[in-house]
Amino acid sequence: MDLLNAEGYEFARQVLQRGIAAVYLIAFISAANQFPALLGEHGLLPAPRYLARTAGRGIPTLFRWHYSDRFLRAVAWTGAAVAALLVAGLPQSGPPWLPMLAFLLLFGLYLSIVSIGQTFYGFGWESLLLEAGFLAAFLGSNEAAPPVTILFLFRWLVFRLEFGAGLIKMRGDRVWRDLTALYYHHETQPMPNPASWWFHHLPKPLHKAEVLGNHFAQLVVPLFLFFPQPVAGVAALIVIITQLWLILSGNFAWLHVLTVLLAFSAVADSNLQALLTGAAFSTPPAEATPVWFAVVVLAVTLLMLNWAWEPLRNLFSKNQLMNASFNRWHLSNAYGAFGSITRSRNEVVIEGTLDEPGPDAQWREYEFKGKPGDPGRMPHQFAPYHLRLDWLMWFLALGASGGSWFPVLLQKLLDGDRRTLALLRTDPFAGTPPRWVRARVYRYRFSTAAERRADGVWWVREPAGFLIDPVRRIVP
Template sequence: MEWFSAEGYEFARQVLQRGIAAVYLIAFLSAAAQFRALLGENGLLPAPTFLARVKGRGIPTLFHWHYSDRFLLAVVWAGAVVAALLVAGVPQSGPWWLPMAAFLFIWGLYLSVVNIGQTFYGFGWESLLLEAGFLAAFLGSDDVAAPVAVLWAFRWLVFRLEFGAGLIKLRGDRVWRDLTALYYHHETQPMPNPASWFFHHLPRPLHRVEVLGNHFAQLVVPFFLFFPQPVASIAAAVVVITQFWLVLSGNFAWLNVLTILLACTAVSDSAVRAVLPGVQFAAPDPEATPAAFAVVVLAVTVAVLYWAWAPLKNLVRRDQLMNASFNRWHLSNAYGAFGSITRHRSEVVIEGTNDPPGPDARWLEYEFRGKPGDPRRMPRQFAPYHLRLDWLMWFLGLGASGAWFPVLLRKLLAADRRTLRLLRRDPFGGEAPRWIRARVYRYRFSTPAELRRERVWWVREPAGILVDPVEGPGPGGGPS
């Protein structure tokens, strides 16, 4: 079985198994906290309505059998428990089939959630997590060496993720080609973090160097992941460093953290020992690999090769797809981000009042957890946690349509408790306002002088009305 096993990659396996499981844990906890308000029986886009509409279309999900908010919670908490056990390494200490069963279990549960998540789960990192979790199922347990074919499959995943993102940028917005993308990106990205203001104000020549470095990391470095050691480990280190740069400068849910974990598939134990000489890794006997495990892995390898064809063709297409799945199991995917960069930031601000609409009405603003609102509030760090409503509000500011938004306004008019828990601040203290409206503001980062003088991180100007005042039941109307 020496041909089957990859000796010297125990570090990679431990990072992949425990790290991917940790991201699943975050994803399940996010679903437990947000899914019912967004997609539950009385959510903004109710899952039961969606399930009735897609019945018979072959979308894999447990919820075809039954959906209720209680069952949804049972599913996500079961997934969270198993993911936590994998983080602790409990299944990995057993026979080879135990971590396989555990990973396939959480993959199947999360697939069931994603496939009814509609626009709130329409992000590329959902497919990335599903594909990574499926591959992690075949890394084996602590008493067998990691299969070389599975490690190569992970490298192919990282290659598609990085190279696809690089191509989509070059084929998309000219600001990536003329190296000016970061003149705008830190200010207009979906959810800036505490360091984004400072990154935005770096010298413009440095921004151009950053873009050039990004092109090198995404269009050149991924090829070296397939080279012999130590070249592959060096390429992985470049990916890790550039992804940490993105972690420092923005909130992109678990995309960057998961990419860092996946890049570790190319890091050998010897490379780790070269940096940390005292680190030791267990060395499973390649001859101890069970024949049944080898058969399963070889079958999966054939499937991975078959699934590779569609995303490979996509990479060479002029009309390259971004964040697309080529099968309903999310196991054959195309990735990419920010093929276009917005030059200005528009934010939708929701306000309520108990006064009759007019020039003398006192409108109070609802505050979201992550998206910009109060100009005096410094952006916060939330990634790798995913604030789904805040992300959809960013798309709304870009002009995207949202069937969920009128429902959100109605929920706020009714002071729906579950909806209000998605927000940072309800200016009416749990009571229903009489009127509600949605305004559009143009936001920009303050200058250093404005920050010192006025203590504001943002400067905003009114840019119009998205929704005219809508009347509700008024104070005391009660939560739904």
């Protein structure tokens, strides 16, 4: 079965296996830290209620038989431990079945979480991580070269991710077509990072050049991932550079980090040796791929090719779907992001008071960890860690329905719920429940350079009304 081996891609395999495992490690830690408060037994959208409503629908999750916050944490920390072993490369040093079982365990555990995560796990990069982890299971171990078909399935994944994102932009909003999207994007993106202010203030001609470069990187370059070397390696390098630029300019959980890792599937050892003069890369022993493993790889390849039809058809559909899964296992997916760009930024600010509502009431703001609040606070870097509540607050400010979880959040704050408060940056009442809370809407914009020098502020905001008038605790 030597024909299955992709000689000269050992570095690519190491990056894929260890890198994908590192993202799983972050994802499981995030679940252990946030899931109980968001979706636990007493969360904003309790998973047990969701499981009761969806009984009999065949949702692929371990929690179908039992859910408790303790069991959720056990699942998350088990996944984190296995992921850490893969990051260290320990399973990969054994026979190919060992890393295969380890990655399939990560896939199954995380699928169990995503499947009951509801709107808090409704992001395209959840499917991306699941699909990447499933493919990584069949990269083999250090005993033989990685299978060529699996490397090409990784390239097909990168192609869908990038080409799909490029098409959704061209179809979705004229600002991508007239090259003005970055006049707004850095200021209105879900969660700006410390560099976003600087990116926003770059000259407008450079913004147009960035958008043009993005179209080239997403609509032209991915086609060359399937070419022979060194063309495929050059295409991968362009993808990696553009993704690093996006990582520098915003917080997008692990989306761009994972895309960088996946692009290494097209980077051969010879590409790196050409870039890094004198570099040498170790290769695995010249052992043939075990017949049983080759049969498994070929079966998985055929399965994934069978599932490729729906995502392929979606790419060329007038009604292209963005971030959609065509099966419940999240192994046949459509990707894409920011098909439309908002031109202005609204933020929902939650306030509480110990007084009775009125002109003399003193209202104090709750600060979130990642989303803008205090105009004088510099945006922070959180990615690849995913602040799920902060992201949902961004969608809420865009007009998305928060009817299922936002009123519950306000009641949790009125109760002084410690788990909920742990999701926030500050509690203005230091553990004492407020008597009333309300939700205001502000229009935010980045400060100008002159305003930054004069007032030390990163944002300038003005009131834009109320989302929720003052409410008080509901006594059962």
